[in-house]
Amino acid sequence: MSFKIVRKDDLDSIDYLVEVEAKEVADRFVPGQFVMLMTKKEGERVPMSVMKAEDGKISMFIRKLGKTSKELRKNLDKFEAVIGPLGQGVKIKKYGTVVVVSDAVCGHAENYAICKALKKIDGNHIISIQTFPSAKEVYPESYLAKEYADEYILVAEDGTLGEDRNYLDVLNKLIKNDIKIDFIFGGGKLPTLKKISSFMEKYNIPNLLTVRQIMVDGSGMCGACRLFYNDEMKLACIDGPMFDGRYVDWDTAIKRYGMFKREERVADLDYTCKNNGGCKSWQK
Ligand SMILES: Cc1cc2nc3c(=O)[nH]c(=O)nc-3n(C[C@H](O)[C@H](O)[C@H](O)COP(=O)(O)OP(=O)(O)OC[C@H]3O[C@@H](n4cnc5c(N)ncnc54)[C@H](O)[C@@H]3O)c2cc1C
Ligand code: FES
Known part of the structure; x- marks a missing residue:
């Protein structure tokens, strides 16, 4: 089963909005919860907060930071998995x-x-x-x-x-x-x-x-x-x-x-190099 991306809009120079069909998640979502996204079967799971859950779709604000978030903006038209909603939502009540x-x-x-x-x-x-x-x-x-x-x-x-x-x-x-x-x-x-x-x-x-x-x-x-x-x-x-x-x-x-900053930087550089015709210098 895959999850179709129905919308991808740039919001500013580094943030974009993604709207995806995920009815089961949208129907059960409570504000404050998040989802885990998978772009490939064997890929990593990426946690993402949900902004809106309506009509069987969820929307997320995503920031282009590293490999996955950049790849997703450029190439993807579906997710392999949208897991959730996860975590504790907030209580919707009178707070004052x-x-x-x-x-x-x-x-x-x-x-x-x-x-x-x-x-x-x-x-x-x-x-x-x-x-x-x-x-x-x-x-x-x-x-x-x-x-x-x-x-x-x-x-x-x-x-x-x-x-x-x-x-x-x-x-x-x-x-x-x-x-x-x-x-x-x-x-x-x-x-x-x-x-x-x-x-x-x-x-x-x-x-x-x-x-x-x-x-x-x-x-x-x-x-x-x-x-x-x-x-x-x-x-x-x-x-x-x-x-x-x-x-x-x-x-x-x-x-x-901040524990994995180095590994994340290496993955990002690797991705950027591969998508810009190769660059060997940083790998030496
Ligand atoms: C509960 C929760 C909600 C989040 N909501 C949003 C959101 O609404 N929008 C958004 O753009 N980002 C959100 N994030 C962060 C998002 O998961 C990372 O930006 C994303 O994993 C980046 O992956 P990358 O490969 O593009 O970049 P990478 O180069 O891998 O990472 C860039 C930075 O993202 C963070 N990050 C990377 N991997 C993870 C991971 N497995 N879990 C948590 N943080 C990670 C680290 O700060 C890292 O330095 C959320 C994270 C959590 C835990
Ligand atoms: S992400 Fe594994 S225990 Fe929370």
Whole structure:
């Protein structure tokens, strides 16, 4: 069985949207969950957050980082497998004032899915903060959580959208203006999440943040995605991927996520060379 890709659109210079037919996944999806994608039968499994699940299809924002994500943008019209939905979804209920944040690297898929689901519940006041590298790199309007948020704030890291450079700047302003934040959902690079977790500890705000860890099987068998949470070992693929950041051992999580940087770089260079007529120098 294969899964047909029905849409691939570039969103900015490195991100693209992929929409794929995957009815069983779409019917059971809860925001915060992810899927494992396989581009070939013998290939690796790639974890990916789901942005939208509708009409038997799921959509994902994918960033061209290395071999698989580049190959997928260029060549593929189907997936060999779309496994999921995996992990724990978030509870869709009344939270009060909820802030949903994403940084310039990750979290936009969860931001969209969570805002959309929480909007349906009375009593939620949703503030969405989405960060982009610059005003020029903002996704097209229809892929933003703007549609579902009561307040929507766009931030550019280079200052082209106002004085705030990241979501922590905005959160600090909200607190300064006496806004009581009842809950925060968020995604971002692990070092960014570590910083925001100190903020949440300081103001005692419950939260759920997507903690990306290297995943191999996505089903709790290999142990690759383990992290320490409240002094206990957890598996990001089964117990997460969203955790209350106040209890995550961020230093260990950051170290583990960077464990295969060298191998990933080699695979990327190999792929880039093969697709550019060969280049021998780096292999020597
Ligand atoms: C729960 C979860 C949700 C994710 N959601 C998204 C998303 O919505 N959009 C998106 O673009 N990416 C997402 N990722 C990251 C995505 O899995 C990697 O970008 C992808 O595996 C890159 O593969 P590559 O071969 O193109 O690049 P590589 O060169 O192999 O890797 C580039 C970088 O991607 C990360 N990565 C690589 N392999 C894995 C792996 N097996 N598990 C986790 N991270 C890996 C590492 O940070 C690595 O440095 C998510 C990861 C997790 C764990
Ligand atoms: S990815 Fe293997 S246990 Fe989580």
